Amino acid sequence: MAFTTNATISAFGGRFLKLTHQSASTSTPMNLTLFLPGAASATTPAPLLVYLSGLTCSPDNVTEKGFLHAHAAPLGLALLFPDTSPRGTDLPGEHDAWDFGSAASFYVDARTDPWRRHYRMETYLTQELPRLLFESFAELDRGRVSISGHSMGGHGALTLFLKKPGMYRSVSAWAPIANPSRCPWGEKAFGGYLGDDREEWKRHDATELVKGWKGPLNCLVDVGTGDNFYKQGQLLPESFEKAVEEAGIEGVNVRYQEGYDHSYFFISTFGEDHVRHAAKALGLL
Amino acid sequence: MAFTTNATISAFGGRFLKLTHQSASTSTPMNLTLFLPGAASATTPAPLLVYLSGLTCSPDNVTEKGFLHAHAAPLGLALLFPDTSPRGTDLPGEHDAWDFGSAASFYVDARTDPWRRHYRMETYLTQELPRLLFESFAELDRGRVSISGHSMGGHGALTLFLKKPGMYRSVSAWAPIANPSRCPWGEKAFGGYLGDDREEWKRHDATELVKGWKGPLNCLVDVGTGDNFYKQGQLLPESFEKAVEEAGIEGVNVRYQEGYDHSYFFISTFGEDHVRHAAKALGLL
Numbered sequence: 001m002a003f004t005t006n007a008t009i010s011a012f013g014g015r016f017l018k019l020t021h022q023s024a025s026t027s028t029p030m031n032l033t034l035f036l037p038g039a040a041s042a043t044t045p046a047p048l049l050v051y052l053s054g055l056t057c058s059p060d061n062v063t064e065k066g067f068l069h070a071h072a073a074p075l076g077l078a079l080l081f082p083d084t085s086p087r088g089t090d091l092p093g094e095h096d097a098w099d100f101g102s103a104a105s106f107y108v109d110a111r112t113d114p115w116r117r118h119y120r121m122e123t124y125l126t127q128e129l130p131r132l133l134f135e136s137f138a139e140l141d142r143g144r145v146s147i148s149g150h151s152m153g154g155h156g157a158l159t160l161f162l163k164k165p166g167m168y169r170s171v172s173a174w175a176p177i178a179n180p181s182r183c184p185w186g187e188k189a190f191g192g193y194l195g196d197d198r199e200e201w202k203r204h205d206a207t208e209l210v211k212g213w214k215g216p217l218n219c220l221v222d223v224g225t226g227d228n229f230y231k232q233g234q235l236l237p238e239s240f241e242k243a244v245e246e247a248g249i250e251g252v253n254v255r256y257q258e259g260y261d262h263s264y265f266f267i268s269t270f271g272e273d274h275v276r277h278a279a280k281a282l283g284l285l
Numbered sequence: 286m287a288f289t290t291n292a293t294i295s296a297f298g299g300r301f302l303k304l305t306h307q308s309a310s311t312s313t314p315m316n317l318t319l320f321l322p323g324a325a326s327a328t329t330p331a332p333l334l335v336y337l338s339g340l341t342c343s344p345d346n347v348t349e350k351g352f353l354h355a356h357a358a359p360l361g362l363a364l365l366f367p368d369t370s371p372r373g374t375d376l377p378g379e380h381d382a383w384d385f386g387s388a389a390s391f392y393v394d395a396r397t398d399p400w401r402r403h404y405r406m407e408t409y410l411t412q413e414l415p416r417l418l419f420e421s422f423a424e425l426d427r428g429r430v431s432i433s434g435h436s437m438g439g440h441g442a443l444t445l446f447l448k449k450p451g452m453y454r455s456v457s458a459w460a461p462i463a464n465p466s467r468c469p470w471g472e473k474a475f476g477g478y479l480g481d482d483r484e485e486w487k488r489h490d491a492t493e494l495v496k497g498w499k500g501p502l503n504c505l506v507d508v509g510t511g512d513n514f515y516k517q518g519q520l521l522p523e524s525f526e527k528a529v530e531e532a533g534i535e536g537v538n539v540r541y542q543e544g545y546d547h548s549y550f551f552i553s554t555f556g557e558d559h560v561r562h563a564a565k566a567l568g569l570l
Contacts, residue, residue, distance in 0.1 A: 010511065011550040064350050064549065226295065264349065265296040 002132040012073035013038035016063060021132065025124035027117060028086040032129070033059040035069045035079040040139035046078040047144030047282035048133075049275065050125075050168075052107060052153030052160075053084050054175075055185075056098050062150075065264035071275040075284045078140055080133070082125060084152070086118045099185050100192055106180070107156030108204050110193040119193060125156075126164055146278035148172040150267055151229070154221070155180055158206035158240075162213060170281035172220040172274045174267050175227055178240035179207040185234050207239045216251035217244070220277045222270045224260030287417040297358035298323035301348060306417065310409035312402060313371040317414070318344040320354045320364040325424035331363040332429030332567035333418075334560065335410075335453075337392060337438030338369050339460075340470075341383050347435075350549035356560040360569045363425055365418070367410060369437070371403045384470050385477055391465070392441030393489050395478040404478060410441075411449055431563035433457040435552055436514070439506070440465055443491035443525075447498060455566035457505040457559045459552050460512055463525035464492040470519050492524045501536035502529070505562045507555045509545030 007018040014037040023030040040046035049072065053062055059081040062068065072079050085105035091114045094101035110119035134142040147168040149157035154176025161171035180186020181201045190201045202208040210217070223230055223237050230237075237254055244252045260266040279285045292303040299322040308315040325331035334357065338347055344366040347353065357364050370390035376399045379386035395404035419427040432453040434442035439461025446456035465471020466486045475486045487493035495502070508515055508522050515522075522539055529537045545551040564570045 009546065009548065009550050010509070010544045010554070012554050016550070067352050067355065067553070070352065070355070070553065224295075259295045261294065263294065265294050265301070268352070268355070269295070269297050 001136050003136055011035070012070055014040070014069065014073045016069070018059070023086070023124055023128060025120045025128045026086040028088050030124065030129075031059055031083045031087065033063045033081040034133070034137070035072065035081075036137070036139055037073045037076050037078060039076040040078055042138035044076075045139055045141035046076050047141045047146070047284065048078045048080055049278045049282075050080045050082070050145065050147045050157075052082065052125075052147070052149030052156040054149075054151030054153050055084070056103050057084050058103065059083055061264065062267070065268065066271060067268040068271045068275055071272045072279075075275070075279045077275065077279050077282065077284060082129060085121070089118050091115065091118070100188055104152065104189065106152055106186075106189040106193060106204075107160065108193055111200070112193060112195050115193050121156075122160065122163075126160060126167065144169060144282045146170040146281055148274055148278065149176070150174040151235075151262065152177055152185070154178070155186075155206060158219075159204055159209060161219075162206060162209040170218040170278050172277050174222050174270065174274070175224065175230065175235055175262055176206065176221060176237065176240075177235055178221075179205060179236040181205045181208065182239065183234045183236055207236070207243045210240065210243050210249065211247050213247065213249055217249050218281055219252045220274060221252070221254040222257055222266075222273070223254070224257045224262065224266045226259045227262040227266070229262050286421050288421055296320075297355055299325070299354065299358045301354070303344070308371070308409055308413060310405045310413045311371040313373050315409065315414075316344055316368045316372065318348045318366040319418070319422070320357065320366075321422070321424055322358045322361050322363060324361040325363055327423035329361075330424055330426035331361050332426045332431070332569065333363045333365055334563045334567075335365045335367070335430065335432045335442075337367065337410075337432070337434030337441040339434075339436030339438050340369070341388050342369050343388065344368055346549065347552070350553065351556060352553040353556045353560055356557045357564075360560065360564045362560065362564055362567065362569060367414060370406070374403050376400065376403070385473055389437065389474065391437055391471075391474040391478060391489075392445065393478055396485070397478060397480050400478050406441075407445065407448075411445060411452065429454060429567045431455040431566055433559055433563065434461070435459040436520075436547065437462055437470070439463070440471075440491060443504075444489055444494060446504075447491060447494040455503040455563050457562050459507050459555065459559070460509065460515065460520055460547055461491065461506060461522065461525075462520055463506075464490060464521035466490045466493065467524065468519045468521055492521070492528045495525065495528050495534065496532050498532065498534055502534050503566055504537045505559060506537070506539040507542055507551075507558070508539070509542045509547065509551045511544045512547040512551070514547050
């Protein structure tokens with residue numbers, strides 16, 4: 001077993017496993033939480049919904065406040081909550097700001113020093129972590145995976161889905177940073193992790209990536225109209241919508257939820273819809 | 286309006302109000318959270334389920350992690366989360382231990398100095414707070430109220446229900462401190478707040494109070510068998526069950542949930558059952 005189990009918690013007939021392992025991709029320990037529904041077993045393995053968290057979060061926030069497991073458990077859907085960055089390093093400036101460095105990886109493989117040695121989240125999430133998980137947990141069905149995320153994690157979910165056709169059956173996002181090349185959070189993060197070449201940025205921006213997508217896109221997005229980060233222009237879902245429309249892509253459902261904010265109250269309120277969106281794509285509904 | 290609204294948060298089609306007011310009972314400011322379902326209005330006022338929190342908690346814990354509102358919202362049930370003690374005072378020793386003083390009121394009216402001036406939670410919860418709430422919120426139905434709680438709050442819910450026949454339509458508790466006169470937490474709290482007279486303690490102990498109950502008792506209790514506080518003898522639900530049985534009281538349903546702990550994961554897993562237990566008694570089901 002590649003993972004150390006730090007806690008096992010019963011919930012909704014299943015169990016949360018708080019796990020740690022040493023990552024070859026990031027050369028650091030990595031934390032994650034896995035929810036296994038009660039029905040999951042080696043003979044009836046559960047499909048998996050990956051949820052990527054937003055800035056400042058660890059896997060604990062969504063575990064405690066997202067309530068996705070309440071909806072996933074009766075459907076027989078497993079959940080994976082990876083961390084938002086490597087931990088345990090102390091690179092210059094890594095812990096100085098809440099929107100860059102620790103808990104703010106933006107889920108890319110960094111190209112600049114000192115980040116490129118450890119901040120390799122794309123490789124970690126799309127190669128190393130699924131390989132180790134499916135090797136270690138026979139209760140998981142490696143052939144059926146979807147992805148979702150919130151805010152920075154919504155950016156991560158959309159971009160990983162678009163970069164890796166066929167890896168995920170569906171994608172959904174709450175309040176995603178949908179056009180990071182053109183918002184303050186994204187400019188800071190991409191400049192820091194990727195350098196000054198804005199052509200490179202396009203390869204990690206959902207609004208740019210979607211322009212090259214072929215076929216329908218199984219995508220649900222929710223944005224709260226009371227979300228201050230939306231109002232401040234950090235999310236830019238309209239840019240993503242416009243790119244989708246201009247590319248003539250079908251299947252994208254962007255919803256604006258009146259009065260909702262950026263918090264886990266927003267995430268949990270629409271959690272059932274996102275879980276069911278994934279469950280449908282994964283053959284559970 | 287007696288209350289100051291510190292935050293309004295949209296969730297599940299309703300809204301949380303984080304409120305503060307100056308209490309005449311405690312001579313301190315008091316915090317509380319109120320959840321109003323979307324259907325509540327002055328013409329269709331919502332019945333109310335009071336939830337009393339456990340040791341160390343504020344109203345925020347259950348608001349963020351209890352998930353009771355997810356089940357209450359579609360039923361049209363309002364929720365009230367009072368605080369676990371007065372705040373803002375600095376009595377000798379008040380903040381030294383997590384099981385006595387601040388966030389550990391045990392929901393009694395203290396009889397000893399220095400506590401009796403401020404720690405008047407029974408009067409606050411059964412007289413002042415409902416009066417102010419129903420005066421201020423026409424969306425609430427003063428004639429339909431139930432009570433519930435967790436751990437110390439389960440003790441509070443059971444004892445207030447038993448002390449005030451007719452005030453609440455039903456009671457439920459997760460992992461209640463069911464016989465505080467005979468467990469370390471209760472002995473410390475009752476000794477501190479009530480003094481050395483163990484006859485007085487009996488007037489605040491659910492297992493003692495239930496012996497005098499007449500008629501059926503509309504009561505649901507859940508206890509996790511993996512709960513370390515249960516294993517350590519802090520909860521003693523069997524004492525309560527034995528008293529109920531010996532008194533020949535019907536309607537009490539005590540369930541032991543295999544493997545569940547004392548946490549909000551336990552509370553939220555069985556939250557729907559407790560919400561529906563109250564909703565049924567309140568005429569919503």
